[in-house]
Amino acid sequence: MTALSRDGPQWTATMGLTPGLKVLLLEARDRIGGRSWSSNIGGYPFxxxxxxxxxxxxxVWRExxxxxxxxALEVSPDYTSGRNSFALYxxxxxxxxxxxxxDEDALLISSIGKFFNVDGRQGQTLMPRPHDEFHNADVLACDDLTAADRLAQIQDELxxxxEAALKAWLLLMSGASLETSSFYEHLYWWSLCEHSYKGAVDFLIKYKFRDxxxxxxxxxxxxxxxxxxLHYIFNTPISSISDTPDLTAxxxxxGNVFKARKVISTVPLNVLSTITFSPPLSDLKAQAIATGHIQHTTKLHAEVTNADLRSWSVINPSSELVFAFGDGTTPAGNTHIVSFGxxxxxxxxxxxxxxxKRALTDLTPMQIERLVFHN
Amino acid sequence: MTALSRDGPQWTATMGLTPGLKVLLLEARDRIGGRSWSSNIGGYPFxxxxxxxxxxxxxVWRExxxxxxxxALEVSPDYTSGRNSFALYxxxxxxxxxxxxxDEDALLISSIGKFFNVDGRQGQTLMPRPHDEFHNADVLACDDLTAADRLAQIQDELxxxxEAALKAWLLLMSGASLETSSFYEHLYWWSLCEHSYKGAVDFLIKYKFRDxxxxxxxxxxxxxxxxxxLHYIFNTPISSISDTPDLTAxxxxxGNVFKARKVISTVPLNVLSTITFSPPLSDLKAQAIATGHIQHTTKLHAEVTNADLRSWSVINPSSELVFAFGDGTTPAGNTHIVSFGxxxxxxxxxxxxxxxKRALTDLTPMQIERLVFHN
Structure with a gap:
């Protein structure tokens, strides 16, 4: 979170932080970046x-x-050598x-296509413009449908x-469960990806920063x-935020108290319950905070000696790791596998x-040299 | 073009114009927007x-x-009523x-696909990343090939x-001629559109500002x-720009002279020849200025009484207007046709x-109430 001192103009929705303002950054972690960060281990960014x-x-592209x-980008998949195959459970x-x-592409294209084909046009008429979500108000009804509900509707067509490929995809996309994720939210992402599997792969899991x-x-x-x-303090959890007519404390x-003319809070949803707000946040916000994110994705990296796995991918909707694939080669010549639960x-x-380790090696035999993850 | 006064920091590539700077805008036209502007006539934005x-x-999307x-966007084509057809010459x-x-979509998909299929993957391996143009250096060779050269290579396959659909598309995209437009430039736009006709239509000619x-x-x-x-003067053509160590005049x-610490020139290429620079611009820039833009697109609007043309489109690569389609309905209930040469x-x-008028009515009979264009 960021606090502005009194000696400058304020933050506005159109202008952002006016340069020239003094800003104090209070960060509970020991680094910047929130959940988007990479850890350099053995000369390789995990x-x-x-x-x-x-x-x-x-x-993001503007920045x-x-x-x-x-x-400064590189491509995740590399099918040029090694096992070059897709394992499906x-x-x-x-x-x-x-x-x-x-086969992997064909399975996902056909099954995802059936999942979103509620309007005969794979959802294009329901949400034609991803950045104008409610352009077609009919889309609101999709929020009453869970992914599991929609899957049940098309069960006989799969x-x-x-079915296995689709379930794993939906779990990868939501990070939650079929019963707790909304068909609307899946459709929103589908629309952001131009209503196509190619779009989903390219936009969401293809290009990453080389460093x-x-x-x-x-x-x-x-x-x-x-x-x-800019001034900053790391390792600084917040206990309360109080608004008064002139200043926010x-x-x-x-125990220390900082006062500023404006505070911009970027505290994550799941952390907000640890902070007391005065005046209290609205009932709706309090409910959202009590519910928290439905998504608790597990992201697990493995550095393995098996060079052939660089071109491997796997889907197993029944595993604790529903999706995994070769994502790079480390300076030591090992394969980097990224997996999601x-x-x-x-x-x-x-x-x-x-x-x-068993969750990984059950997917395929591999010689694990290192596991990398973050709570 | 924009001039900054001496009483603030300078423009930088990463910071842009630092807010707080005094800026003087000198604009040769009587309005802002350059070539991107609309004229409201009869309550309709042309x-x-x-x-x-x-x-x-x-x-653009960030803004x-x-x-x-x-x-605030609306969709150009509307195939819900009227003639609902495509005329091809x-x-x-x-x-x-x-x-x-x-049929129109199928013709353009097949012919454009053949045009870009130099690598068996419709150009995707030659220019995989539109914003990192030279990622595959092989793409540079495409600049030695004109659109006409490439068309000759695939002549027997069309x-x-x-051929008619493809020629008209290439003329629409370049605004020039087949002999003067580079295959590389066409490939660049194709890559920007995700190497697909759907991308080209959606990204380039589908959504416009309602107002x-x-x-x-x-x-x-x-x-x-x-x-x-911000201070500004309209109707203010420039005759010269002189750099000295401290100031730019x-x-x-x-006849008036303005001096500033920094000048940002956004003078269009075809206007630069009317301005004297001291020190002179580089030889390469001088050559580019002498050549000018190869593109002199004609954009012609017509307001016509024929309601059936709202859902009509046409391609005629031999006409002075190679592409036209129904683009809206005016408050008077007339159809707005937009056409390009x-x-x-x-x-x-x-x-x-x-x-x-003949160039338009040769495409199809229409009752023209108004023509709108700009030199």
Whole structure:
């Protein structure tokens, strides 16, 4: 969160933070970037949160251009050598299939297409403009439908392989469960991806920063520091925020109080319950805070000696890790595997490291050299 | 062009114009917006230059969000009533075909696909990343090939209808001629449109501002004015710009001289030859200025009483107007037709108004109530 001192104009929705303002950044963590950060281990950036960027993410792309980083991207998948195949588990994980990546694309295209084809045009008439969500007001009814409800509607149209691929995709996208994620939210993402599987892959999981998200965050940081107007304190959790007519007071858990003309709070939803607001937040916000995010994605990196896995991907909707694929080669010549789990079958990597390794090696045999994750 | 006074910090590539700077805008025209402006006639915005916007235009979209205009868009085509057909002229304009819009899409998809399929993947391997143009250096060779050269390579693969559709598309995209436009430039735009016809239509000619481009430009203008730091003079052509170590002097054709610490010149290429620079611009820039833009698109609007033309479109690569379609309904209940011509067969609408009307009515009979254009 950010506090502005009294000696400058205020933040506005159109102008942002007017340069020239003195800003104090109070950050509970020991670094910038929130969940979008990368950790450099052995000369390789492991992405701990937000990873992939694309020119179809307009606001992110504007900043990438601002910092002249358009050539600083690399592509995640590499099918040029090694196993070059797609493993699919069906029948509750009992049946294993070794398929081609073309099969993988075909399965996801056909099954996702059926999932969104509520209007005969794969959702295009329901949400034609992703950035103007309610352009067609009929779309609101989709929020009464869970992903599980919609899956039940098309059950008879799906092959067993399609159903497995689709379930894993929906769990990857929501990070939650089929019963708790809204069909509306899935449709929103689908619309952002131009209502196409190619769009979803390109926009969401193809291009990443060669040097990691933190290399990007540092550009913001260094620019802000260069103004001479930014002051900051890390490792500074907040206990309360109180508004008075003239000033806003921010009290740290350590007891200190900072006062400012304006406070911009970027505290994450799941942390807001630890902070007392005066006056209290609205009932609706309090409800949202009590509910918290439905998404508790597990993101687990493995550095493995198996070079052939660089071109491998897997889907297993019954596993604690529903999606995994080769995402890079480390300076040591090892393969970097990135994998994702959802609430539906939740894995906390640090709880039992042997269990965590088993979740990976059950997908395919692999020689794990290193696991990287973040709570 | 914009001049900064001495009493503030300078413009930088990362910070832009630091707020707080005093800025003097010297504008040769009587309005803001350059070629992107709309003229409100009879309560209807006729777009005189840049028209269509999309969230896949990242920088424009960022500004649309900034001004909360995401719901201020409307869709150009409307196939819900009227003639609902596509007219195609082949054989040098001698043969007329009345087809469906589905036929139109199919013809353009197949022919454009063949045009860009130099690598078996419709150009995707040659220019995978539009914002990192030279990512694959092989793409540079495409600049030695004209659109006409590439067309000759695939001549035997095209049907007569495909050839007509493709030629008109290339003339619409370049605004020039097949012999003067570079295959590289066409490929660049194709890559920006996700290497797909759907992308090209959606990103380039589908969504426009309900109230016209000038409604958008006024948002910038009003924000700049609200800072109190913007001064401006319209109808102010420049005769020379001289750099000295401390200041830059801008001399108007009227004789007045303004001096500033920094000058940002946004003078269009075709106007630069009228301005003397001291020190002179580089030889390469001088060459570019002497060559000028190869593109002299004719954009001609017609307001016609024929309601059935709202859902009509036409392609005639041999006409002075290679592309036209119904683009809206005016408050008077008339149909707005927008049409485009290129250098290849150039039309200057104001030279002979009867000739201009004939170019339109040769495409299909129509009762013209009003012509709108801009030199």
């Amino acid at each position: 992405e701990m949160g937000g990873t992939w960027v694309h020119w179809a993410q307009p606001h 990438i251009c601002r910092y002249n980083m358009r050539s 069906t029948a509750g994980g009992k049946d294993a299939h070794e398929l081609t990546h073309a 092959t067993g392989k399609e 990691g998200q933190s290399a990007f965050a540092l550009k913001f940081w260094n620019e802000a520091l260069s103004t001479g107007n 921010v009290t740290l858990t350590a 959802a609430n539906a079958n939740h894995l906390e990597p640090e709880l039992d490291i042997e269990d965590t | 777009e005189m230059g840049g028209t269509w916007v999309h969230w896949a235009q990242p920088h 649309i969000c900034r001004y909360n205009m995401r719901s 082949t054989a040098g304009g001698k043969d007329a075909h009345e087809l469906t819009h589905a 049907t007569g209808k495909e 016209g481009q000038s409604a958008f430009a006024l948002k910038f203008w009003n924000e700049a004015l609200s800072t109190g730091n 801008v001399t108007l054709t009227a 290129a250098n290849a067969n150039h039309l200057e609408p104001e030279l002979d108004i009867e000739d201009t």
